[in-house]
Amino acid sequence: MAGSGGMGLLPRIIALAALSVTPAFALLLYGAVENRRHAEEDVRSHVELLSHMVMEEHKTLIEGIRQVLIALSVNELVRPGTGGNCDAMLSGLMTQYPFYANIAAVRPDGRVYCSAAPLAGSQNVSDRLYFQKAMATGDFSAGEYQFGRIVKKSVIIFSLPRKSPAGEIQSVLYISLDIEKMYGLLEKLNISPGESLLVLDRNGTILAGRPDNGIWRGMHARGSRFIQAILSLKHGSVEMPGVDDVERVSSFSNIDIGGEPALYVAAGLDRKAVLAEVNRVFFWNISLLAIASCASLAAAWILGKEFVVRKADILMGTIKKFRDGDMSARSGITHSGDEFGGLAEALDQMAEALEKRTGELCSSRGELDKLNSELEDIVEERTAQLLAANKELEAFSYSVSHDLRSPLRAIDGFSLALMEDFGNEMNEEANHHLARIRSAAQRMAALIDDILKLSRITRATLKREIVNLSEIAESIAGDHMENQPGREVEVKIEPGMEAHGDASLLSIALENLMDNAWKFTSNMDRAMIEIGRLNGNGATEQVFFVRDNGVGFPMKYSDRLFGVFQRLHGDKDFPGTGIGLATVQRIIHKHGGRVWAESSEGSGAVFYFTV
Numbered sequence: 001m002a003g004s005g006g007m008g009l010l011p012r013i014i015a016l017a018a019l020s021v022t023p024a025f026a027l028l029l030y031g032a033v034e035n036r037r038h039a040e041e042d043v044r045s046h047v048e049l050l051s052h053m054v055m056e057e058h059k060t061l062i063e064g065i066r067q068v069l070i071a072l073s074v075n076e077l078v079r080p081g082t083g084g085n086c087d088a089m090l091s092g093l094m095t096q097y098p099f100y101a102n103i104a105a106v107r108p109d110g111r112v113y114c115s116a117a118p119l120a121g122s123q124n125v126s127d128r129l130y131f132q133k134a135m136a137t138g139d140f141s142a143g144e145y146q147f148g149r150i151v152k153k154s155v156i157i158f159s160l161p162r163k164s165p166a167g168e169i170q171s172v173l174y175i176s177l178d179i180e181k182m183y184g185l186l187e188k189l190n191i192s193p194g195e196s197l198l199v200l201d202r203n204g205t206i207l208a209g210r211p212d213n214g215i216w217r218g219m220h221a222r223g224s225r226f227i228q229a230i231l232s233l234k235h236g237s238v239e240m241p242g243v244d245d246v247e248r249v250s251s252f253s254n255i256d257i258g259g260e261p262a263l264y265v266a267a268g269l270d271r272k273a274v275l276a277e278v279n280r281v282f283f284w285n286i287s288l289l290a291i292a293s294c295a296s297l298a299a300a301w302i303l304g305k306e307f308v309v310r311k312a313d314i315l316m317g318t319i320k321k322f323r324d325g326d327m328s329a330r331s332g333i334t335h336s337g338d339e340f341g342g343l344a345e346a347l348d349q350m351a352e353a354l355e356k357r358t359g360e361l362c363s364s365r366g367e368l369d370k371l372n373s374e375l376e377d378i379v380e381e382r383t384a385q386l387l388a389a390n391k392e393l394e395a396f397s398y399s400v401s402h403d404l405r406s407p408l409r410a411i412d413g414f415s416l417a418l419m420e421d422f423g424n425e426m427n428e429e430a431n432h433h434l435a436r437i438r439s440a441a442q443r444m445a446a447l448i449d450d451i452l453k454l455s456r457i458t459r460a461t462l463k464r465e466i467v468n469l470s471e472i473a474e475s476i477a478g479d480h481m482e483n484q485p486g487r488e489v490e491v492k493i494e495p496g497m498e499a500h501g502d503a504s505l506l507s508i509a510l511e512n513l514m515d516n517a518w519k520f521t522s523n524m525d526r527a528m529i530e531i532g533r534l535n536g537n538g539a540t541e542q543v544f545f546v547r548d549n550g551v552g553f554p555m556k557y558s559d560r561l562f563g564v565f566q567r568l569h570g571d572k573d574f575p576g577t578g579i580g581l582a583t584v585q586r587i588i589h590k591h592g593g594r595v596w597a598e599s600s601e602g603s604g605a606v607f608y609f610t611v
Contacts, residue, residue, distance in 0.1 A: 008309075009304075009308065009309050009312055010301070010304055010305055010308075010309050013300055013301075013304035013308060013309075014297055014300055014301060014304070016300075017296055017297050017300035018293070018297060020296075021289070021292075021293045021296060024289055024293075025286075025289065025293075028282075028285055028286055028289060032278070032281075032282040032285075035278050035281070035282070036275060036278050039274055039275055039278050040249070040271070040274075040275075042274075043249045043269050043271060043274050044237060044249055044251070046269060047195075047237070047249055047250060047251040047267045047268060047269050048237070048251040048267075050189075050191070050195065050197070050251075050267035050269075051251040051252060051253055051265055051266065051267035052253070053189065054185075054186065054189065054197055054199070054265045054267060055253050055255065055265045057185050057188075058185065058199065058255060058263060058265060059255055061099065061177070061185065062142075062158065062255060062257070062262075062263075064097075065100075065158045065175045065177070066140050066158070066160065068093075068097070068103075068175060069140065069158070069159070069160035069173050069174075069175060070160065072103070072105075072162075072173050073160055073161075073162040073163075073173055075089075077089045078090075078105050078114060078162065078171070078173065079162075079170070079171075080105075080107060080113050080114075080170070080171055082114070086105065086113075086114035087114055087115060087116065090103045090104070090105075090114060090115065090116035091116045093116065094116045098181060099177060099178060099181040099182070099184070100116075100175055100176065100177065100178065101117070101148060101151045101153055101155045101176040101177065101178035101181075102115060102116050102117040102148065102150055102151045102155075102175070102176045103115070103116045103173075103174070103175050103176075104116065104117075104150065104173075104174055104176075105162070105171050105172070105173050105174075106125055106131060106171060106172045106173075106174065107171055108135065108169055108170070108171065108172070109124075109126065110124045110125050110126025110127075110131060111123070111124050112124070112125060112150070113171070115150060117150050117151050118150075119150060120150075123149055123150055125149070128143060128146065128157070129143045129144050130142065130143030130144075130157040130158065130159040130174055131143075131159060131172055131174070133159070133258065134159040134160065134161050134169075134172045134174075135161070135169060135172065137258050138161050138163070138167075138169060139160075139161070139258055140158070140159070140160045140257060140258065141158070141159050141160075141257060141258055142156070142157075142158050142159075142202070142257045142258075142262035142263070143156060143157040143158070143159070144156065144201045144202055144203055144205065145179070145201045145203070145205040145207060145218060148176055151176060151178075153178065153179070153180065154178075154179040154180070154217065154218050155176035155177060155178060155179060156176070156177050156179065156201055156207060156263075157174050157175070157176045157177070158174065158175055158177065158257075159172050159173065159174040159175075160172070160173050160174075161173075179207055179208065179217060179218070180217075182199060182207055182208040183208050183210075185208070186199070186208055186209070186210045187210070189210070191210055191211075193273065194269055194270035194273035194274065195210075195267070195268065195269050195270075196209070196210060196211065196242060196244075196246075196248060196250075196266075196267070196268040196269075196270075197209060197210040197265075197266070197267055197268075198242075198243070198264075198265070198266040198267075198268075199263060199264070199265055200221075200227065200230065200263065200264040200265075200266070201262075201263060201264075202260070202261055202262055202263075202264075203220065203222060204220065204221055204222035204224075204227045204228075204230070204231055204264075205218065205219065205220045205221070205222075206218065206219045206221055206243070207263070219243075221243050224242075224243045225240060225241070226238070226240055226241065226242050226243055226250070227243065230252045230264050230266055231264070233252075234253075234254050234261060234264075235252060235253040235254060236251070236252065237249065237250065237251045237252075238250055238252075239271065242268055246270055247270070247271055247272065248268035248269055248270055248271060249268065249269055249271050250266055250267065250268035250269075251266070251267055251268075252264060252265065252266035252267070253265060308340075311333060311340040311344075312340075314332065314333055314344075315333070315340070315343060315344065315347060318330065318332075318347060318351075319347070322351060322354065328351075328355070329351060330348050330351060332344075335348075411437065411438075415434045415437045415438045416438060418434055419431060419434050419435070419438075462501070462502045462505070462590060462591070463502050463503075463504075464500055464501055464502060465500070465501075465502075465503060466498055466499075466500060467498065467499050467500070467501055467502075467503045467506050468496075468497070468498055469497040469498065469499055469506065469510060469531075469544065470493055470494060470495050470496060470497045470498075470531075472503075472506070472507050472510050472511075473493045473497075473510060473514065473531045474493055476510065476511050476514045476515075477491045477493065477514065477529075480514070480518050487522070487527065488525075488526055488527065489518070489521065489527040489528070489529060490526065490527070490528045490529070491529045491530075491531075492528075492529070492530040492531070492532070493530075493531045493532075494531065494532035494533060497531075497532070497533055497544065499542065499544070499611040500611065501591045501611045502590075502591070505587045505590065505591075506587065506591075506611070508583065508587060509583070509584045509587040509588060509609070510531075510546075512580040512581065512583055512584050513546040513584060513607050513609075514529065514531070514546060515580065516546075516548075516580060516581070516607075517529045517546055517547075517548035517550065517605075519550075520548060520550035520551050520552075520605070521548050521549060521550035521551075521604075522550075523550075523551070524549060524550060527548070527549065527550070528548065528549045528604075529546070529547070529548045530545075530546070530547040530548075531544075531545070531546050531547075532544070532545060532547075533545065534608075541610050542610060542611065543608055543609075543610055544608070544609055544610070544611075545606050545607065545608045545609075546606070546607045547604065547605070547606040547607075548604050548605060548606075549603070549604040550604050550605065551601070551602065551604075552599040552600055552601050552602055552603050552604050552605050553599050553601060553605060554599075554600075554601050555598070555599060555600065561581050561597055562581045562582055562584070562585040562595070584607075584609070588609050588610070588611070591611045592611075593609055593610040593611045594608075594609065594610050595607065595608065595609040595610075596608055596609075
C-alpha cells in the first residue's frame with residue numbers, strides 16, 4: 001500500500017523497526033569508542049609505569065656507583081704510588097659488585113695507575129669522554145658506550161675526580177658498567193608480549209633492550225626516527241614505529257648527571273596487540289546485534305503485512321468508493337476494540353452521516369445560489385463606489401498639484417527677485433532669511449511632488465513583464481557618477497538579474513534604494529554600493545538586495561523606515577522628504593513581495609526585497 005510517489009505503509013513499519021534498533025547500534029558504537037579510549041589510556045599509563053620502574057632501577061644502580069666512587073676517593077690506598085695494594089683492594093671490591101666490569105684510577109695525564117682488572121702494559125684514557133668530563137667539571141660524570149681497552153668488552157663508564165684538600169684534581173676514579181650485565185636488570189622484569197624496553201646512552205647507542213634480538217646491543221640507532229624523538233624531547237610519550245619498525249605507544253625519560261642526560265630509558269607497548277581484544281569484542285557484539293535486528297525486521301514485515309497493511313487496504317478501498325460518489329459503501333471490518341476496528345466503526349458512521357448530509361446539501365443548494373447572486377450585486381455596487389472614490393482622489397491630487405504649486409513658485413520667485421535686486425542693500429541676516437524661505441518653498445514643492453508620485457503609484461495598474469534589474473541599476477549608477485564625478489564610489493552590480501514585474505515601477509523602487517545608498521555614503525572616504533541577489537533566476541522566490549557601507553541606522557528604529565515622512569537622520573546632514581522608502585514599500589507590496597532592512601549604526605545598511 002503506497003501513495004503516488006510516497007513510501008508505503010509496510011516500508012514505514014520496517015523503517016520504524018529499523019529506527020528502534022538504531023539506539024542500540026549507537027550505544028554499542030559509543031561503548032566501543034569508550035572502551036578503545038580507556039584501552040589507549042591504559043596503554044599510556046602502563047608504559048609510563050614500566051618506564052618509571054626501569055628508570056628507578058638504573059638510577060639506583062648509578063647512585064650505588066657514585067657512592068662507591070665517593071668512598072674510594074677518600075681511601076688512602078687509591079692514591080698514586082701505593083703500588084699493588086691499590087690493585088688488590090680494587091680486585092677484592094669487584095667481587096661484591098657483579099655488574100661492574102672494572103674499577104680503576106687514572107692520573108691527571110690520563111695514565112691508568114691502579115686497576116681491578118689486570119693491565120696489559122701502560123694504558124692511557126685521556127681520549128675517553130668520561131675522563132674528559134670528570135677533569136672538566138670536577139664532579140661525577142658519565143661516559144658513553146665504548147669497548148673497554150682493559151676489560152675487552154662493551155661497557156659504559158662513570159667517573160669521579162679525587163681532589164686534594166685544596167681542590168686540585170689528583171686522579172680520576174672510574175667504574176665501568178658491564179653492558180652484558182645490564183640485561184640482567186631488564187630480565188628481572190616480567191614483560192608481556194608486545195612490550196619493549198630500551199636503555200640508551202647519551203648518543204642514542206642501545207645499551208640494553210627487551211626483547212633481545214641479538215643485534216640491538218651496541219647498535220648506534222641515532223638515525224631511527226624513534227631514537228631521534230627520544231634524544232630531542234628527552235622525556236614524554238610518542239606513538240610511532242620503534243627501532244624494529246613495530247608501531248608502539250612509548251614513554252621515555254632520562255637520567256641527568258652533571259646537568260645533562262647520561263642515559264635514556266624507553267618502554268613501549270604494541271598498540272595493535274592491546275586493541276585487538278577490544279576490536280574482537282566489538283565485532284562480536286555488533287554481529288549479534290545485526291542478527292537480532294534482521295530477525296526483528298523480518299517479524300515486523302510479516303506481522304505488519306497481516307495485521308496492519310491488509311486492513312489499511314480495505315479501509316482505503318472504502319474511502320475511494322466514497323470519493324467516487326458511492327455513499328452506500330461500508331468497510332465490512334468487525335467493529336472490535338482495536339485501533340482498526342475503531343477506525344472502521346468511525347468510517348462507517350461517517351459514511352452514514354455523509355449520506356444524510358448529501359441530501360440536506362442538495363436541498364440547500366438553491367438557497368446558496370440565491371445568496372451568491374445577492375453577493376455579486378453587493379460587490380458590483382462596492383466596486384462602483386470605489387471607482388468614484390478613486391476619481392475624487394485624482395481630482396484632489398490635481399488640485400493639490402495646481403493650487404499649492406503656484407503659491408510656492410511665487411514665494412520662491414519673489415524671494416529670488418528680492419535677493420537679486422536688493423541683496424546688496426539688505427544686511428546678511430535678511431539675505432539669510434530669504435535663503436531659508438526659498439529653501440523651505442523648494443522643499444515643500446519637492447514634498448508635494450513625492451506625495452503625488454506616491455499617490456500615482458498606489459493607483460497604477462501593473463503591467464508585468466521580464467525586467468532586467470541589472471541594466472536598470474547600471475543606468476542609475478551611471479547617472480549618479482555623471483552628476484558627481486568627484487566622488488570615489490565602488491559600485492558592484494550582479495549581471496543578469498531578472499524579475500517578473502512592472503518595469504516602470506521597479507525602476508522607481510530601485511532608483512529610490514540606490515539614491516539612499518548614494519546619499520548615506522556621501523561622507524565615506526571610499527564608498528561601496530552593491531546590488532545583487534541571494535539566489536538565482538530559477539528560485540521560487542528571488543531575494544534582491546542593495547548594500548552600502550554608509551552611516552547605517554539602529555535596528556530598534558527599523559519599524560519606522562517605511563512610513564511616510566519618517567526619517568532617522570537630520571535634514572542638515574542628509575536632505576530628503578521621507579517619502580522614498582514609503583514609495584519602495586508601496587511598489588513592492590503592489591507586486592505581492594516583501595521589503596525589509598538590516599543595519600547597525602556606522603556599519604552600513606542592506607535593503608532586501610522580493611517581487
